[in-house]
Amino acid sequence: MTIQNEILAQIKKYDTIVIHRHKRPDPDAYGSQCGLAEILRASFPNKKIYQVGENVASLNWIATPNEIADEVYQNALVIVTDTANTPRVDDERYTTGKYLIKIDHHPNDDVYGDICWVNTEASSCSEIIVDLYNSLAKELVLPSRAAAMLYAGIVGDTGRFMYSATTPHTLRIAAQLVELGIDAPLINRKLDGITESVARLSAYVLQNMVVTKHNAAYIVLNRDVMETFKLGDSGTSQIVPLVGKLENVVCWTVFVQQKDQSYRLRIRSKGPVINELAKEYKGGGHPLASGAVLASADGIDDYINKLDALAATADSAAI
Ligand code: AMP
Numbered sequence: 001m002t003i004q005n006e007i008l009a010q011i012k013k014y015d016t017i018v019i020h021r022h023k024r025p026d027p028d029a030y031g032s033q034c035g036l037a038e039i040l041r042a043s044f045p046n047k048k049i050y051q052v053g054e055n056v057a058s059l060n061w062i063a064t065p066n067e068i069a070d071e072v073y074q075n076a077l078v079i080v081t082d083t084a085n086t087p088r089v090d091d092e093r094y095t096t097g098k099y100l101i102k103i104d105h106h107p108n109d110d111v112y113g114d115i116c117w118v119n120t121e122a123s124s125c126s127e128i129i130v131d132l133y134n135s136l137a138k139e140l141v142l143p144s145r146a147a148a149m150l151y152a153g154i155v156g157d158t159g160r161f162m163y164s165a166t167t168p169h170t171l172r173i174a175a176q177l178v179e180l181g182i183d184a185p186l187i188n189r190k191l192d193g194i195t196e197s198v199a200r201l202s203a204y205v206l207q208n209m210v211v212t213k214h215n216a217a218y219i220v221l222n223r224d225v226m227e228t229f230k231l232g233d234s235g236t237s238q239i240v241p242l243v244g245k246l247e248n249v250v251c252w253t254v255f256v257q258q259k260d261q262s263y264r265l266r267i268r269s270k271g272p273v274i275n276e277l278a279k280e281y282k283g284g285g286h287p288l289a290s291g292a293v294l295a296s297a298d299g300i301d302d303y304i305n306k307l308d309a310l311a312a313t314a315d316s317a318a319i
Contacts, residue, residue, distance in 0.1 A: 154173065
């Protein structure tokens with residue numbers, strides 16, 4: 001039996017299915033979670049399907065989460081999408097169902113669930129959900145509402161098909177979703193548009209970022225800056241790719257100071273693998289897109305020296 005058929009067999013067994021995703025969600029977290037939920041609602045109209053997690057207003061155009069009581073989990077199948085590690089699962093109740101399935105595309109450092117389906121070759125978890133549908137198409141329905149959510153997830157995680165995880169298969173899947181009649185230009189605009197606060201923060205970042213000797217770059221966003229631009233932690237996601245737009249920059253980090261004075265590090269690379277460095281700093285992620293944590297500003301210089309050393313290993317022809 002293929003893993004897709006094993007997953008379908010479990011879906012068929014349960015009347016209630018609760019789908020989770022990761023904390024601090026991005027379009028792929030929302031897209032894979034809610035796109036799967038819509039496929040299951042359309043395919044099994046008699047089952048109760050829920051999508052849970054924090055309600056992030058800036059992603060409400062993709063979908064909105066459901067609020068459910070603890071009892072719902074009693075005889076439920078729980079599916080977690082796009083979430084590498086258990087501490088990152090949004091809503092701790094994911095452990096209280098009857099059966100657990102993990103579907104993800106991040107490195108499988110934390111193997112959890114009764115079924116664990118991880119494909120690190122996929123551009124996004126949304127792509128894997130379309131793969132799931134395609135291998136079970138005789139038994140599942142893919143409504144255009146789900147297609148729009150999954151397309152948003154793929155476009156979000158590939159940076160509009162710019163990152164190397166974009167394969168011919170990714171583009172075929174995107175074409176398949178567009179063929180279902182979704183408004184792709186509108187979704188692209190939603191993903192690309194920025195608020196006035198983000199526009200002004202972008203100007204600040206370009207003005208104040210530092211580029212090191214070997215072309216690592218960084219910007220430190222302290223609380224006062226975040227308050228000046230009236231932005232919370234999630235408002236920084238759109239300025240992360242900005243630093244990498246500089247042609248010479250090889251890898252980069254955006255430091256976002258938290259209320260407890262610690263820093264969340266958003267790390268990206270065009271070549272050198274940065275997730276091992278992230279792991280040294282209580283983080284992890286993909287080879288070219290990771291996150292980590294620094295307890296205070298004291299560690300920034302040390303960290304930047306390590307990032308600069310990684311940048312020095314880059315093959316300049318490939319950047
Ligand atoms: P972000 O900068 O938050 O968009 O994160 C980029 C990628 O790094 C995500 O897809 C996550 O897989 C990963 N990541 C971020 N923060 C952490 C963390 N603290 N621990 C492990 N992985 C992380």
